[in-house]
Amino acid sequence: MTALNDANLADLLFPDAGGHFGQFGGRFVPEALMAALDELDAAFRASKTDPVFIAQLADLQKNYTGRPSPITVATRFSQHAGGATILLKREDLNHTGSHKINNVLGQALLTQRMGKKRVIAETGAGQHGVATATAAALLGLECVVYMGEEDTKRQALNVARMRLLGAEVVPVTIGSRTLKDAINEAMRDWVANVDTTHYLLGTVAGPAPFPEMVRDFHRIIGDESRVEMLERFGQLPDAVVACVGGGSNAIGIFTAFLGDENVRLFGFEAGGDGVETGRHAATISGGAVGVLHGTRSYVLQDEDGQTVESHSISAGLDYPGVGPEHAFLSDIGRAEYRPVTDTEAMNALKLLCETEGIIPAIETAHALHGAIQVGRELGEGALILVNCSGRGDKDVETAARWFAMNGENA
Amino acid sequence: MSLIHEVFAKAKNENRAALIGYLPAGFPTAAGAVECITAMVEGGVDIVEIGLPYSDPVMDGPTIQAAVDIALAGGTKISTVLDTVRQVSALGVPTLVMSYWNPIERFGVEKFAADFKSVGGAGVITADLTPEEAGSWITATDSQDVDRVFLVALSSTDARIAKVADITSGFVYAGAVMGVTGARSSVSDQVRGLVERTKAHTDLPVAVGLGVSTPEQAHEIAQYADGVIVGSAFVNAINAGGADAARELAKSLASGLARV
Numbered sequence: 001m002t003a004l005n006d007a008n009l010a011d012l013l014f015p016d017a018g019g020h021f022g023q024f025g026g027r028f029v030p031e032a033l034m035a036a037l038d039e040l041d042a043a044f045r046a047s048k049t050d051p052v053f054i055a056q057l058a059d060l061q062k063n064y065t066g067r068p069s070p071i072t073v074a075t076r077f078s079q080h081a082g083g084a085t086i087l088l089k090r091e092d093l094n095h096t097g098s099h100k101i102n103n104v105l106g107q108a109l110l111t112q113r114m115g116k117k118r119v120i121a122e123t124g125a126g127q128h129g130v131a132t133a134t135a136a137a138l139l140g141l142e143c144v145v146y147m148g149e150e151d152t153k154r155q156a157l158n159v160a161r162m163r164l165l166g167a168e169v170v171p172v173t174i175g176s177r178t179l180k181d182a183i184n185e186a187m188r189d190w191v192a193n194v195d196t197t198h199y200l201l202g203t204v205a206g207p208a209p210f211p212e213m214v215r216d217f218h219r220i221i222g223d224e225s226r227v228e229m230l231e232r233f234g235q236l237p238d239a240v241v242a243c244v245g246g247g248s249n250a251i252g253i254f255t256a257f258l259g260d261e262n263v264r265l266f267g268f269e270a271g272g273d274g275v276e277t278g279r280h281a282a283t284i285s286g287g288a289v290g291v292l293h294g295t296r297s298y299v300l301q302d303e304d305g306q307t308v309e310s311h312s313i314s315a316g317l318d319y320p321g322v323g324p325e326h327a328f329l330s331d332i333g334r335a336e337y338r339p340v341t342d343t344e345a346m347n348a349l350k351l352l353c354e355t356e357g358i359i360p361a362i363e364t365a366h367a368l369h370g371a372i373q374v375g376r377e378l379g380e381g382a383l384i385l386v387n388c389s390g391r392g393d394k395d396v397e398t399a400a401r402w403f404a405m406n407g408e409n410a
Numbered sequence: 411m412s413l414i415h416e417v418f419a420k421a422k423n424e425n426r427a428a429l430i431g432y433l434p435a436g437f438p439t440a441a442g443a444v445e446c447i448t449a450m451v452e453g454g455v456d457i458v459e460i461g462l463p464y465s466d467p468v469m470d471g472p473t474i475q476a477a478v479d480i481a482l483a484g485g486t487k488i489s490t491v492l493d494t495v496r497q498v499s500a501l502g503v504p505t506l507v508m509s510y511w512n513p514i515e516r517f518g519v520e521k522f523a524a525d526f527k528s529v530g531g532a533g534v535i536t537a538d539l540t541p542e543e544a545g546s547w548i549t550a551t552d553s554q555d556v557d558r559v560f561l562v563a564l565s566s567t568d569a570r571i572a573k574v575a576d577i578t579s580g581f582v583y584a585g586a587v588m589g590v591t592g593a594r595s596s597v598s599d600q601v602r603g604l605v606e607r608t609k610a611h612t613d614l615p616v617a618v619g620l621g622v623s624t625p626e627q628a629h630e631i632a633q634y635a636d637g638v639i640v641g642s643a644f645v646n647a648i649n650a651g652g653a654d655a656a657r658e659l660a661k662s663l664a665s666g667l668a669r670v
Contacts, residue, residue: 018542028511028538030469032563032585034570174475180466187468192587194565291512292466294538304488305516306465 009259015325019208022331024324027207029187029294036194041209043110048216053109060105061220064138065095068224071232071385076355077368081375084382087237089225089253091389092360098390099221099249100131100202106217108135111198118142118197122186124151124179124245125316125363126158127390128202133167135200143167146185148178151315157394176309179245179319183293203246204323207294211323218252225385226256237385239264239374243366244337245281245317247326249389254335264336267326268370270312271339281310282339283322284330292321298330313342313398316363316390338373340366346402348372349392361390362398413504413532414557414580417456418615418636426667427632429454430617431660432508432641434461435494436486437477438648444497449653450644451503453660458498459535459639462491462509469510469537473642488517492529499530506559506580508535514547523550533557533580541573548577559583562608564600575612581637582614587621605635629666638667 019025027037047053061067072088091099111119119141123129129145136143145162149171152159162169175181183206190199204211204218222240229236240257242250244267257263272280280286283298290299292307300308300320312318329335349365352358360368364387371386378384392399421428431450437443447458463481467474491507499505507526514522514536526534533556539547541560551558557580562571564585575582586601601618608616618631619639623646628638640663647655 026543027540028543029540030538030563030585031540031561031570031574032565034540034563035565035567174479175465184466184468188471191469288516290516291538293468299512301512301516303516305513306482307512 013258015208015212019212021211021325021328024295024297024327025208025211026296027294028291028296029207030191032191033194033207036190037207037209039114040110040198043114044209044213047110047113053113056109057106061102065101065105066093067220069093071225071228072356074352074356077352078375080351081372081384083380084375084378084384086371086375087383087385088358088388089221089385091221091249091387092358092364092391096127096131096134097393098127098131098361099218099252099387100128101134102220102252103202103214103217103248104128104131104135104200107198107200108139108141111141111200112139114198116196116198118144118193119200120144120146120186120189120197121200121202122179122182123147123202124182124318125314125361126151126155126162126394127316127361129167129169130158130161130165132200132202133162133165136167137165144189145169146172146182146189148176148182149173150177151179151182154398155315155394178310178315180307180310187293203248204251204325205246205293205295205297205321211295211325214248215251215255215325218248219255221249221252221387222254222256225253229385233383235383236260236263238378238382239266239384241266241268241367241371241374241384242387243267243317243363243389244269244322244326245319245363246321247323249387251323251325253385253387254329258334265329265334266370266374267335267337268340268366269337270314270317270366271341271344272311272313274341275339279311280339281312281318281320283320284326284337285339287320295324297324297327298322313402314345314362314366316361317366338370340369343406344369346399349399350403358388359392359396360388361392362395364389412557412580414457415615417504418581421456422636425669427635427669428456428617428637429628429660429664429667430457430459430619430637430639431455431644432459432461432639433644434463434474434477434481435491436463436481436484437645438480439484440486440490440494443494446648446653446656447498448501449657450660451501453657454664455503455660457504457506457637459506459508459641460491460494460498462488462507462513464510464513467510471642473645477645488513492525495526495531496529499532504532505530506533506535507531508537510537511539519546520550523554523556527554527556531556533559535559535583537561541577544577561585562604564604566604568607568611571608572611575608575614578612578614580614582608582612582616583639584608584616584618584635585620586618586631601631602634625662625666628663632667633669638663
């Protein structure tokens with residue numbers, strides 16, 4: 001139970017003019033991008049008070065995405081959680097199958113307002129790429145998605161979906177061939193084509209204003225949840241739980257509860273084979289303060305400041321950085337971040353399938369394991385709200401291989 | 411007057427632009443880089459820019475990315491880079507390092523500036539450090555008397571050019587194309603305008619880089635800029651013909667620098 005003083009809360013909700021959350025955030029980019037970031041920042045600030053933009057976005061959220069998303073009481077799953085009750089905020093039921101569409105629709109509308117006709121995006125699990133391809137089709141924008149070659153293999157279904165939606169998918173064959181390298185390629189494209197192109201970044205990382213802007217487009221997750229908790233359950237949850245790669249779904253559900261000091265916030269990072277093995281993507285648990293992809297945050301890096309490759313069974317969490325607001329939340333103690341191993345996540349995935357009839361994304365499964373852990377700590381009667389951030393159709397092959405190799409009770 | 415300014419002044423007296431050549435440390439090997447840079451200097455390079463290899467070089471195109479990968483795979487460390495600076499500056503040419511910010515921050519901002527100065531380094535170009543985030547770097551480079559070079563871009567407003575020029579020393583690096591490094595067939599017409607807009611805000615020399623590869627381009631730029639920066643073309647030359655090819659490219663570029 002960490003008290004958040006008013007100054008810290010204001011820092012979180014309103015980063016300074018340079019886009020800093022405490023010591024984190026900011027802008028570390030080639031000068032060529034500064035004009036585009038300023039343009040984006042101005043369009044974003046103007047949109048916040050523009051009734052036309054607000055109405056357009058609200059209409060899409062309701063009639064295209066299908067918001068509000070429901071909260072499902074996971075009764076049978078909760079039997080494994082030490083007497084706590086686990087509630088699932090069903091972002092997996094959104095159009096395109098994850099929370100990613102919330103941010104994408106907002107940024108796609110901003111792209112139109114800036115008069116740009118082309119969007120580029122990076123994607124790891126493919127959920128952000130699918131959402132971006134979807135919005136581009138809807139609004140008639142040209143769309144190029146950069147995806148690590150390794151990820152195009154483990155998320156082949158989403159590659160096919162993006163192509164069906166008319167997007168060009170570019171497999172990235174440099175570096176670790178995962179999300180980090182896809183972001184490098186997207187940034188190079190943006191530097192070269194910044195006049196015509198908007199970089200539709202998919203997480204709460206990158207240079208300002210991305211962390212704040214992407215957060216604001218996702219905070220509807222927590223805003224809806226908070227209202228429904230009070231109306232339907234008559235209380236706020238004791239804990240809010242989400243998985244954290246870059247951290248967009250976590251920030252989305254955390255933000256509404258930041259000022260509720262009795263609501264504990266937990267982010268679960270990808271522990272891969274275990275943080276102690278060095279083969280993981282748990283950036284806050286196992287990284288150091290540094291600069292990556294335009295922002296200062298925690299980074300997996302060596303003593304020379306070279307980025308260390310991350311490892312996770314989850315393509316969407318397989319990233320050696322994390323959003324700067326999460327780094328700040330961790331430093332001030334408002335949110336707690338813990339690693340979850342591949343094995344723990346996959347067991348939680350299977351448990352949710354078998355107890356609730358819901359196939360979650362492997363990313364989300366990290367949060368589900370975390371919810372069980374937190375439930376056992378908080379005990380009888382605790383209410384735990386989990387962001388069920390995505391559905392697992394894309395992961396069916398990976399899961400089948402995993403359980404064939406590791407057995408039922410790996 | 412700093413060593414960098416002396417070289418620009420000398421070139422100006424000779425009615426030509428200065429030639430700035432780039433190569434990553436550790437490419438093709440640590441010793442090979444020194445050998446190639448020595449050949450570049452013999453061929454006519456006035457100022458040397460040594461790349462500090464970084465795992466995520468978002469401002470570099472495929473040619474330099476590949477060279478940097480080779481350097482990192484070969485075990486290039488910051489200590490290797492500093493040792494390269496020591497050997498190259500011993501040739502008597504002003505020697506700069508071009509780096510992304512994270513390696514410097516991780517190494518320690520003050521320590522990097524001090525160690526760089528102690529091996530004879532003249533200046534540091536920071537590819538992704540904005541003036542807004544440069545406070546600790548300005549303090550460290552001031553205290554060590556190291557020149558700090560920032561970039562202006564075609565998209566920079568006059569207000570941003572003024573902001574960048576205000577904290578830059580040595581020379582201003584004008585990005586010639588809207589984009590990442592890499593040899594290109596034509597240099598944008600807008601570059602001249604960028605150089606002129608920059609000169610309106612500063613008396614510092616202005617050098618043009620990003621995408622300059624041929625003597626013809628160098629000649630065109632030399633008519634309005636104080637320096638011509640060439641990187642990827644040297645990497646391509648070394649890939650094709652080693653140090654000898656780098657020397658020949660430097661000679662050929664140097665032949666185009668006269669103002670007419």
